[in-house]
Amino acid sequence: MEHGNPPHVVVLGSPGMGHFIPIVVFAGGLSRDLALSVTLIAHTGDPPSAAEQSLLRSLPDAVDLVLFPQLPAEDFTAGTKIEDRVFRTVMSSLPRLRSLLGNLAPFAALVVDPFCLDAIPVAAELGVASYVFFTSSCMSLSLAFHLHQLDASFQGEFRDLPEPVRLPGCVSVHGKDLMEPIQDRGNPVYATFLRIAERFLEAEGVLVNSFEALEPGAIKALREGSSHPPVYPVGPLIRAGSSDSGEGHECLRWLDEQPVGSVVYVSFGSGGALTRAQLYELAMGLEASRQRFLWVANRPHEHDASATFFGAESDDDDPGSFLPEGFLERTKALGLVVPRWAPQVAVLGHAATGGFVTHCGWNSTLEGLVHGVPLIAWPLYAEQKMNAVLLAEDAKVALRVEADEDGLARREEIARAIGCLMEGEEGKRLQRRARELRDAAARAMEEGGSSCMAMLDVAEKWKRQRNTQ
Structure with a gap:
């Protein structure tokens, strides 16, 4: 990383504190620990909430920050699922994102969270590789990779599955315990999740906020799988106590x-x-x-x-x-x-x-x-x-x-x-x-640890990508 200008990586996050926290921590680490050039595009309240502002203040000064407003609650009918609100907010931002990325190009990579996968074609238009920063477990990532297969194998609701679901390398999960957004096939969110599951395959790699000792079986199975992009466990990435404002x-x-x-x-x-x-x-x-x-x-x-x-x-x-x-x-x-x-x-x-x-x-x-x-x-x-x-x-x-x-x-x-x-x-x-x-x-996060080495591996790919631009 020390030779020439560092790779420029653009990080895109979706609304809600559950998504906002890890994407801000991730972007900050790319700048602070890997000395990459980072632009963070975050969806926040308009104006950002006190909690959002506190976390943003923890970012290194070197991170370029762009804030996109999330759609107001009045734009949605009562009972709209949070996933639908998040997806629609991201979709509404795509024209502005296309313009912004065009102005930032060339850059080494676009990294998106799972609710921003519809931005991958925008990066592809610019010839930029996309990666996913998956903000949940490897077990949940495995479900995303196998969702189409599961969808084709059973016609009813997953909560009525006669046998538990066994994802590769994971413990069995009863259908009623699968993620809530896919529990109602009649809801538009289900179709969106099926579509988004296909988008994963367009990514160059998936970085996961998990670590070897927590999910050894799932990580091993994901590494051995050949029908999906490479998976890199880079966690646990959490807020520092200083950003908690306590x-x-x-x-x-x-x-x-x-x-x-x-x-x-x-x-x-x-x-x-x-x-x-x-x-x-x-x-x-x-x-x-x-x-x-x-x-x-x-x-x-x-x-x-x-x-x-x-x-x-x-x-x-x-x-x-x-x-x-x-x-x-x-x-x-x-x-x-x-x-x-x-x-x-x-x-x-x-x-x-x-x-x-x-x-x-x-x-x-x-x-x-x-x-x-x-x-x-x-x-x-x-x-x-x-x-x-x-x-x-x-x-x-x-x-x-x-x-x-x-x-x-x-x-x-x-x-x-x-x-x-x-x-x-x-x-x-x-x-x-x-x-x-x-x-x-x-141990995973220290120098030479499994997550540290996985992150360095991806950063080296971004460095090579920069050198080809």
Whole structure:
């Protein structure tokens, strides 16, 4: 990389914090760690939210930043799936993207996240190679590669499959646990996912935010496969604590006062929402567990588990207005409830944090694993059920919370799982496994580690591409 001008790589990300975080971290690493010339094109709110602005401030000054506004909520009918909103936002940006890329050309490569694959033909018009930065697991990537085969093999809904799906190198997954956007073949999003699955084949390579020790079987199978582009595990790429803007937050001061490993952290991410009934059961389960807890509480939503994916729907975020009456007073000696947001990386890295109740969003998953925190898997939407299967049955670093026939995780089940994680023998095994994966993640990212070498391999290809321009 040190000879001549560095390759210029353009990185394109889609809307929503779950996509925004990893693409910003990825782009920053290309500039900071590999000394590449980087232009980041990001879809944000108009104007960008406080969380988006905070993360953007963590980018190296050398990164050229272009912000595309996401489509406003008023442009969509009620009940529009988040995936449809993301795809339509990206599609609406393509004319502007075509003009921008034309002005930036020649450049070595375009790197897109999975919801921006429709930009690949735009780069092809300019003779530029495209790569995908896949922001979830290798297991989910394998599903994308095999989606057409699965589609042709069964005519009904996947939740009704008589046998579990066995993706190469992965544990079996029941049809009901496949990613949520493909669970309704009648929804236009399903057809979009089929079309996008074909776009993967147009990429020169796929970089995945995962690592060898977490998904050895899936990675081996992907490397050996010949019907898809080369796959490069380059993770875990997570936010640095400094970009989490948590210094001085009340929850960190509270954690400072708790014993080592004694607190279970509860958060369903930037987009997750529970129904009021489920929120009440969670509150009562935390109280019944008698364990210390730190809970990031979002206002309930009755119909959409991803209700806050594009930001909070209400400015009224006082937990006392939607939690069970008396709960905050009864639990104030053991727990702390904070509204909407906490500096998650700092929380997970705190010595007092001993467990993590998570929706299994991939960013949250990796942040927990990098800090050696065992998990309770409580998936809500997107590919999170697949992630939960991976974490509990393959990586064996998580417990599952089981729902009853009404779809509710009851307080007794919640208290059981938390007690098991924080005090039981199974919890001790999970803690040991979490520490093993923490150490393996660090080795993968250090100089000479598997993920570091994979990233260097791709960067060398970009360097050669620059030299042919």
